[in-house]
Amino acid sequence: MGSNMAEAHPVGFQWVMEAKARGARVIHVDPRFTRTSAHADQHVTLRVGTDIAFLGGVINYILSNELDFREYVRAYTNAPFLLSERYRDTEDLDGLFSGYDPHTASYDPSSWAYESVRAEERSGCREKEQTDPFRHGAAGPAVEGTAAEIASDPELRHPRCVYQVLKRHYARYTPEMVERICGVPREQFLDVCRAWTANSGRERTAALVYSVGWTQHSVGAQYIRAGAIVQLLLGNIGRPGGGIYALRGHASIQGSTDIPTLFNLLPGYLPMPDTTHEDLAGYVEAIGPRHTKGYWRNADAYTVSLLKEYFGDAATAENDYCFDYLPRINGDHGTYRTVMDMVEGKVSGYFVLGQNPAVGSAHGKLQRLGMANLDWVVVRDLTMIESATFWKDAPEIETGEIATERCRTEVFFFPAASHVEKSGTFTQTQRMLQWRDQAVEPPGDCRSELWFFYHLGRRLKERLAGSADERDRPVLDLAWDYRMEGDEPDGADVLRHINGIDLRTGRTVNGYSDLKADGSTACGCWIYSGVYADEVNQSRRRKSRFEQGPYEAEWGWTWPLNRRVLYNRASADPEGRPWSERKALVWWDEEKGEWTGHDIPDFELTKPPHYRPPEGAEGPEGLGGDDAFIMMTDGKAWLFAPSGLADGPLPTHYEPHESPVRNLLYGQQGSPVRKVYGRPDNPSNPAPPEAHHEVFPYVFTASRLTEHHTAGGMSRQLPYLAELQPELTVEVSPELAALRGLVHLDWAHVVTSRAAVDARVMVTDRLAPLRIDGRTVHQVWMPYHWGHTGLVSGDVVNDLIGVVADPNVLIQESKVLTCDIRPGRRPRGPALLEYLQGYRDRAGITPRTGTRIMTAGDDDPGPPHMEPGQDPDQDPAPPEGSP
Amino acid sequence: MSQDDGILREPRSDAGAADTGARPFGTDRHGPGKGRGGDGGDGGRERSMVPRAEFRSYYGRPVLKPPVWDWKIAGYLFTGGLSASAALLAAGADLTGRPALRRGCRLGSSAGLLASMYLLVADLGRPERFHHMLRVAKPSSPMSIGTWILVAYGPGTVLASAAELLPASVRATLPGRLVRLAARPAGLASAVVAPAVASYTAVLLSQTAVPAWHEAHRHLPFLFTGSAAAAGGGFGMVVAPVAEAGPARRLAAAGAAAELVTSRLIDRRPGLVTEAFTTGRAHRLRRASECLTLGGAAVAATLARRSRTAAAAAGLALLAGSVLQRFGTFEAGVASTRDPAYVVVPQRERLRRAAAGGESPV
């Protein structure tokens, strides 16, 4: 679901074919019939943005038919735990959970806690950001005292136990409801339920694959939670052939999250400190609090080691290891927020590194206008991309919104080194680091990012040398002495520092358990600790698949500690025996007195299954022999998330921000805490209960083609790829084509309140209309690879998309919106602006549209959630930055 | 792995893979009823062929590649034929003492030869490599055989015509005399090869996958030699005075007859491919050709015996008729490759008959 694996990850898809050869049944749930569907046993067409309703239906099917893997659920999930009396479910509040504040459009999650433990109380929420979990890194916020015994009902009968709460929450997600919301005929839906449950349990496992088709939604995080709940109920986590696979789209997008270039994270999913973190102690307490189980309790060791790597000798116990050097976040500083700040002139400089926001980010126009309003921008890429040339060939030049000679932005283009011209590691989609050897020297001025940032830092240090300004201390104290090869820093040495070094011996540490909080170790990313164990670059290993076992432990290196299947302790029953011989992965070896198996156990090697922690034990020691989920503060997998999520402890179906239909399940239409940015240059199409949504009657979604890569910077420029998909097309069903008079291969244009985009029409049976609650709903699909440079060019599809985000991770909702489609080409130049204004007038769109996000119940819906300083009734005029 | 049969030095990308056995499509739900016979596929409908509206194709794309040859090859078919039959007339005239006819035809045949050479070389993608034709002698390649035929034919023809062109000053000299001495044997030698020159071009076209040319492989030789004879005869009538042109007239008439009859036979062949000859541009060219040839032949047999003008006119008509016949035939071939129906329909038909137990037609 939410993935078109055969097209976006063709080589990975060989393993699906392999599974088919071994008898697996492949089901593809997707809005359109794709090259993946062509090889699935069953394809299910569903309406974009309704996956939670679908999965909720599956959960309901499992629970109401008692088809869950009971022993697994009882032993490894928090199903038995009792919740606090203060908890109220969406069942009680018309689609809201307890703790909702309409004025900040955010939740106070304290009422979601377990009965017997104290969740961190919050003194109300002054601003929405104060509640936002992006402040919490991967651990999620504290649930203190979970090391202690938690009130539970092993029989899963207690009305307040998670199991029963789950059952009640999903009771209304019936097959009939799924059919009305998703448009999936009842029988097809039940086929999927039957197949999924029949292929799970002791003897069998089912795997779930998703991609950005799930993440790019205003409730993206909850999509994945919903998938996780199904997989947990069926016992498909931590077991061979089970799991949830996030197929990621870039060579090192996993790595750039582990070692983040993200504002809210430090390496290893440590949260970026915020204004509530007075000092190191407070920070550490917030991440790995007292009286909790699991490895996050050692956050102090991870943090101190990181600071030691950052600031070297300057970091001492006395000065709190330079914790104060770290800048503090106090809200949303995500890329979209930043771009809007650019438009408002709040940002001076911008580095664009191997990315192409002018085409690749949602609301491309906003991106370009933002960049056109900077002091300077540095673009580093292989080729001349749209983000470097916006000042002379952006679409806004044609409409007069950007005028070259009035655009002040100073642009530096630095040619980048390609993947064969530098050595280093990518982390692929299954957390595996693979080292690349350098093949050739970069030509001309081309340099690696490693070179660029090392020398930028060196020059900055030289420039600031001797400065008395306290503000410059972090730069001056920055540990910046890596082994050099000529004037290129040695990537291997950087990786060595990321792995971690024992400062007493000067040798690399062998894993994160070696890290200390006393400043005696330095480690750049604790989860990568072990990649340079024994002073050997483990990620460089290339032992042939023909010479090693099924889990190929000697090819590359997978974090954590080269464990290929996370939480694989769960592949054995509480007593440590494999659930079944067929599905054995790791198990307890009584003779040796240690865990063993095909994979490296994701568990303390010598901790027996029957181990019970002593009273008051914390952290790893606090984990029992059957606490398979060793990163969780209670050692259990969370069916119900007592904390860590901004939008509720349980996935709930909300309609997308832009939707043609009313939410059939609750009064609450969309996510009540979704992040909206109500402003003239970011208009929304109206959605029920707002009026005039029929002006944009069709559901729009966009995704990839095999033949191109993301924004096309690495494919539109290549003849061999460009010739395979030379033009931007829009795929429509025969029914919609007839309705709108669209002709195969002719021109048409797609319109939203943001933009209109030209494309050639592909009329195909691969798309089909859906019957949603008695109405016929049509869906439109486009690939988003085109821009105005390259061998093949076309309009920028991302211009159609507005900015509204998931409150947990601030990922934009770009997979689903509403649109109109008309035959013929769009107007050009200034006429285009009038054309769009016409649409906005007909739809009565103002910056206020879509910002009144609470629609549940009859009590005060609260104010529209506008951008600060926006007059709610002002019409969207041509945005700032225009002449 | 039995796969690794020592021909490869690195493991194949499917070594140890089972995905090649991927189990398509669906579990047993619709029951075997939905499974289809391997022969027909869904095509029970399609198997009832001939009505060509029914035939299936890949988005109407041609199955075959239309010939990359252009008008030059069609032109060569004519010039080659003309040269050949002219050489025959020349030799006959030489033996029977018809100096004017001899001189004209000798010159005509080598002119035709030189034109042919130019056209052939100019049509190559890499003209500078024309001599690569002499690398091999392949019985399976009419073009290779043709090359060697021309090698055998050319020198005699050129020598013979050289004799006609010797300026008076040279005629008396020793080399001059030698040339004149050699002219007759040379002319006769080339005359012996000439019929091959005139007819091999038919095989040249037939030995292809081009439906119209291949299907007509029994007729083309007669069409082409007939056309050559008509052209040669016509040429003789133009260049020689009525008194000497008797053989030319007779050859023209005979050739024309052969050409016209074969042409009609081709139009009467059963099967879809014939449409390539009887429709479109090919059809128009060949009709025009028939009129000219018929007219020319008629006049040759009548008026041309008396009036030199009539003879010349008839000769030109025959020449033109021959040209058009060659272009028409060439066009028919091209048309039969542009439309996939000419490939799919007859082959389907053949399979159907074979399946029905009948012999697949040759």
Next chain:
Amino acid sequence: MTRENSFYGPLDDPAADAGHTDHPPRVGFFTDTSVCIGCKACEVACKEWNLVPEDGLDLTGMSYDNTGMLGASSWRHVAFVEQQLPLGRQETGLPDLPTGPSVTGVQQEVVAEGMRHAERGGAQLGTGPVDVGFPSFELPGATTGAEGRTDFRWLMSSDVCKHCTHAGCLDVCPTGALFRTEFSTVVVQQDICNGCGYCVSGCPYGVIDRRPDDGRAWKCTLCYDRLRGGLEPACAKACPTDSIQFGVLDELRERADRRLEQLHGLGVGEARLYGRDPDDGVGGDGAFFLLLDEPEVYGLPPDPVVPTRDLPEMWKYAGVAASALLTAAVAVFVGGGRR
């Protein structure tokens, strides 16, 4: 060695027939289209290795196929066919949706109409359909679900030179540029080819073609250079799902037979092998296929025959015609007296 089947009919060892003594076993491709995911890796991998130029940037509207066919600058071609038909027992998710009639036919017609006006009837690589005002279409009762479509399948297939046992292109080549290698494959030697173009018309599959700018004829070499170095051909190596399988032909044929059996057993009755039979018109293909519909649906000839089959007969008739001409020539002089 026997030569009776040198031109036509079953021939065990083409390499030996072509004079290669102690040669490696005959190799080829088995392209199993039932596992093709239409990613076109084969097209690109081939071009990267063989340095084949880009072949045009036209949108063809033939589903996801923008290559169109094999040609001088495309030695692998992935065909995409959208059909209103079931595939084995695959469930399309279409039943009970508010659909109208299928457009698969319309798609075909729109493109075909536009192709007729394209260069060489669309046989020129990279030529898309010419816009002759693409015909629209009416869908009676669309979205009423009245005559809703329920069946759909999307066929993909990677086509390539067949490396025939009896190769028309090779037989007609007058320079010996085309030759049979020790692996029994058929290769154009670019240092020899003079672009006479005969092979283009000699191929019953429409594979080989002449590059306008370059003047020489080009086609798949089955990576002759890689084979000589013991490397798998580029396309087969790249193919993500092993739809393209390379190997010793005899083994591939056994593999294909097993696969066919398996598919028929699984209710995919429409599966059939194409080019596998040594008794067919070209003596069997060195590169053969497992198809899910009739060959012409993929743009392949249903029953190709090497033109050389009729060569002896052709020469016979040509001989008769020639002697007729000679006789006539003599006759016109002897008969008819002095006038």
Next chain:
Amino acid sequence: MGVRRWLDAWPVYRQLTGTDPLGRGRAARSARSAGLVPRTDEADRVADSVCPFCAVGCAQRVYVKDGRVTQIEGNPDSPVSRGRLCPKGSASKQLVTGPQRELKVRYRPPYGTEWQDLDLDTAMDMVVDRVLDAREKGWQETDRDGRRLRRTMGIASLGGATLDNEENYLIKKLFTALGALQVENQARI
């Protein structure tokens, strides 16, 4: 002798004397064909690499001759990709060697209408100036409640998903020291 060699070089002669009278195989083989080897055999070295496109992480072998990439193809030893590549991965050589690569630093001054050339060293120094200036402009020491921020909102960065872990590490490290925190990448998009 010379004549003999000349004769041997003539396929027709080889047809008449050799095992290939029909001239369709051995006799027709050219000298070039007879000596043909895969160009990868002539590589000076082969580098183990990984495909730069999606996150499957297919193993690549990069063949290098005279300091130039002559071929990039899959590595059959890889348990991830088994030597296979998709169309994008197969086009890697074109990606790294193609004419679309920009090889020089380019500079567009404010209000400029065309690109200008700039040498790398000068460009780096100019960037240093601007970084410090932007940092200054956007500096925030504390929030309105006087709580410590010590950050700059003047500098933003986007990108990382296509870069190496080591590179991302230095980027984050440097920007953090500078107090710049608007550091983002595709993972958010």
